[in-house]
Amino acid sequence: MVKARSSDRTSASGMALGVAGLAALLLATAFAGVTADTNSDDVTALNAFYTTLNSPSQLTDWVPQNGDPCGQSWLGVTCSGSRVITIKISGMGLEGTLGYNLNLLTELSELDASNNNLGGSDIPYNLPPNLERLNLEKNNFTGTLPYSISHMPTLKYLNLGHNQLSDIDVMFNQLTNLTTLDFSYNLFSGTLPESFSSLSSLSTLHLQNNQFTGTIDLLTDLPLTDLNVANNQFSGPIPDKLKSISNLQTSGNSFSNSPAPAATPPSDNPPLRPSPSRTPSHSNNNNRPSRGSNTNNGGKSSKVGGAAVAGIVISLVVVGALVTFFLMKRKSVRSQHGDDPEKNEHLSPLTPRRIKQLKASRAVSLSPAGKELKKNASMNLKPPSKIELHKSFDENDPTNKPVTKKVNLSSIRATAYKVADLQIATESFSADNLVGEGSFGRVYRAQLSDQKVLAVKKINFSALPDHPSDFFVELVGKIAKLSHPNLSELDGYCSEHGQCLLAYEFYRKGSLHDLLHLSDGHSKLLSWNSRVKIALGSARALEYLHETCSPSIILKNFKSSNILLDDELNPHISDCGFADLIPNQEVQESDANSGYKAPEVTMTGQYSQKSDVYSFGVVMLELLTGRKAFDSSQPRSQQSLVLWASPQLHDIDSLDQMVDPALEGVYPAKSLSRFADAIALCVQPEPEFRPPMSEVVQSLVLLVQRSCMGLSSERNSCRFDESGDSR
Known part of the structure; x- marks a missing residue:
């Protein structure tokens, strides 16, 4: 800020300086307006x-x-100073999932994303750590x-409440400030967690419309004023202390001392009660013969009544036969389509995961009409097997119509490089700059004119069908949308003169495979904690691909040579998005005898999220043992790492x-055991x-937390330094 000079200056000079000061103030104000006020x-x-x-x-002002x-006052975001303290985006019709790094919001006290269409997968583990209110209803x-x-x-x-959650993997012992807990309208089953008894401040507990079993005795000593456990499978007596709760709802269970159910209101046509006469009768009492009736009339009435009963019985038999016939025919038709009603769980609501399983099984056993539809459906060069997994074959589903997916390169957020520039940067793709070769091509080190290394x-x-340029456009569009700190980051691409090139950030430490298995002693750089760090980062990347991306991405070729390490030994998974667009057989052949293939892939050639999980387990074994996934130099019984180690x-x-x-024996025994x-x-x-x-x-996060427990009293202090050691 410019201050006025002493009064002995001339008035003209004073005025000039005043104007200069005002201009400087305005400039400073304008600069402050464009400077970010928010914590990075x-x-x-x-x-x-x-x-x-x-x-x-609908989230105005938000940007990716x-x-x-x-x-900039983003919609729904409230700040205190430079920190975000509340996010309220309820009822906005939002879709997708929660972010994968919300744990960075360490000052966030309230997150309300209720009444939207979020989910389709588990709630992520990395929630803001210091929340006071979390509403995902x-x-x-x-x-x-x-x-x-x-x-x-x-x-x-x-x-x-009102989700489709099914398991509680939470210990409630530390949640002593929790006053309101709502798990209603989910799919929870089993007995209540024992740690519920530690909720010493809980006043409102809603568990209605789940499948909980057992007793509710452990709630006895909680300071509850509002308890709803209706429509579960609880049993046993209701504790006397709970009966005194002002707002208590327990109906729809099997409590031994629950109040009798309310009487059913009389209908307009009440059922007929048995006649007090010893002779059963289905007729109205007014038709009963009086004492003065002669025997002939009585006999006639009896015959008429008998005929009516016989007619009713015959009608019931005929109707029953017809119903049985149609049910058997319906069952026969359904069984031909792989939909036996006796095998369906009529009483259990279908979760999205179950729906996906049913769709996948339905795609495998298509009727001839369904096969014709699969043939017509098109997603550019994506294989039909991928369409089967993510398309519904319901004839009323508009997604059944043939689709041609086109990607406009101008819409891709990545640099479009010239072939000439990349040729210069790689010295015409010389062997000296070759850093690797994989299933999908060779990788070269490129140093641009601005010294940037890619x-x-x-x-x-060569192994792909026609129109490789169209395939490449779709590939670039898909990869450019991926964003996770543990994925190899796409910097740019080049599609000129028949060349298809992808440019990624260059990771100087190379691949995990080279660091572990090259005989130059580099594996000694990997301490135990750095190995856990690599496993956790890689797991987070796979979790993002499987459970955050929509549709989910199956990697198919997860292995240590595709895990690249930066200077701080953070892992970055490469080749993401490739295998999903290339037929299973291609990947299977390129991965022969690698040791990463799951048994079901060997037998059927079909990959899934669970086959990725298997491959991840093999990489963890590499981190633990330092051995290759498959090593022909070992004795025959030890060549397959999984078969030897399991x-x-x-x-x-x-x-x-x-x-x-x-590792020279430097590792925590408990951490090693949990890793195994x-x-x-x-x-x-x-x-x-x-x-x-x-x-x-x-499980890996828990392993890290337990390893770091007690190292520091500071909150959020369990981290990895550059060498991978915890601090």
């Missing part, structure tokens, strides 16, 4: 949140990159509650012998027994 972590989290919500137009939520979340809720002691209000992938389209994962003595010698437990689940031979990636992430 909060901006990053909200950018990602906006992207995973599919960039909805940079921006200033506090300075009336959305489409499925699966398991994230364990991270267990470590949110500031939480006072938690409403997850990794340029030269796509090999029987030893639960034997602590054998486990110690398996650990990579490069996660591996054992991932490499299960049966895909249905492997966990989803969100559960794998939660």
Whole structure:
């Protein structure tokens, strides 16, 4: 700020300086207006949140990159200083999922995203850690509650009602400030968690319309004033203390001392009561013969009554036969289409995950008409198998119509490079700049004129069908939409003169495979904590591809050579989006004898999210043992890493012998054991027994939290430094 000079200056000079001062003030004010007022972590989290919500137009002022939520007053966002403290976006018709890094919002006290269409997958584990109010009511979340809720002691209000959640993986011991808990209208089953008894401040608990079983005795000592457990499968007596609650609803259970159900109101046509006469009669009492009636009339009445009864019986038999015939015919027709009603769960609502399973099974057993429809459906060069997984074959579904997907390169947020520039940067793609070769082409180091270093992938389209340029346009459009800190970041592309090139950020540490398996001693750079860090980051990337992207992306070729490491040993998964567009057989052949293939892939050639989970388990084994996934130089019984290691994962003595010698015995025994437990689940031979990636992430997060517990009293202090060691 310019100050006025002393009074001995001339008035003209004073006036000139005053004008200059005013101009400087205005300039400073204008500069402040364009300078971001928001904490950079909060901006990053909200950018990602906006992207995973599919960039909805109703969130005015929100942007997918940079921006200033506090300075620009983004809709629904409230700030205190430079920090975001509340997000209220209820009832806005939003779709997609919650962001994958909301844990960066460390000052957020309230998140209200209720009454939208979010979900279709688990609630992410990385919620804002210091929330006081979390409301996700009336959305489409499925699966398991994230364990991270267990470590949110500031939480006072938690409403997850009206979703399709089915499992509670939360310990409530630390949630002593929670006053309101709503789990109503979900798919929870089993007995109430024992840790419910620790909710010492809980006044409102809504559990209605679930499938909880057992008793409610553990709620006895809670300070409840509003309890609704209606329409579950609770049993046993209602504790006397709970009966005194002012607002108590318990109907629809099997409590032994619950109030009798209310009497059914009389209908307009009440059922006929049996006649007090010893002779059963289905006729009205007015038709009964009087004492003065002669025997002839009585006999006639009896015959008429008998004929009526016989007619009714015959009618019932005929109707029953017709009903049985139609039901059997309907069952026969349904069984031909793979839809046996006796195998359906009529009483259980269908979750999105179950719907997806039914659609997939339905696509496998298509009728001839369905096969013709599959033949006509088109998504450019995507294989029909992908359409089967993500298309409904309901004849009323408008998505059944043939679709031709076109991507405009001008709409892609990535740099369009010239072939000449990339040729100069790679010295005409010389062998000296070759840094790798994979299933989809060779990768070259490129140094641009501005000294920027890139990794340029030269796509090999020799094995692909016609129109490779169209294929490449779709590929670039898909990859450019991916955004996660543990994915290899697309910098640009080139589509000129028949060349199809992708430019990525260059990661100087190379691949995890090279760091682990090249005999130059580099594996000693990987401490135990850095290995856990790599596993966790890679798991988060797979979780994003499987459970955040819509439609989900199956990687198919997850392996250590596709995990690139930056200077801080953060993992970045490469080749994302490639395998999803290339037929299964192509990937299968290119991956022969690699050791990463799940057993079902070997047998059927079909990949799934669970086959990715298996491959991830193999990479974890590489991190633990330092061995290759398949090593022909080993004795025959040890060539396959999974077959050799799996029987030893639960034997602590054998486990110690398996650990990579490069670690020189420096690792926590409990951390090693939990790491091995996660591996054992991932490499299960049966895909249905492997966990989803969100559960794998939660187990690794828990492993890190327990390893770091007690290292510092500071909140959020458990992190990794550049060497990968916890601090």
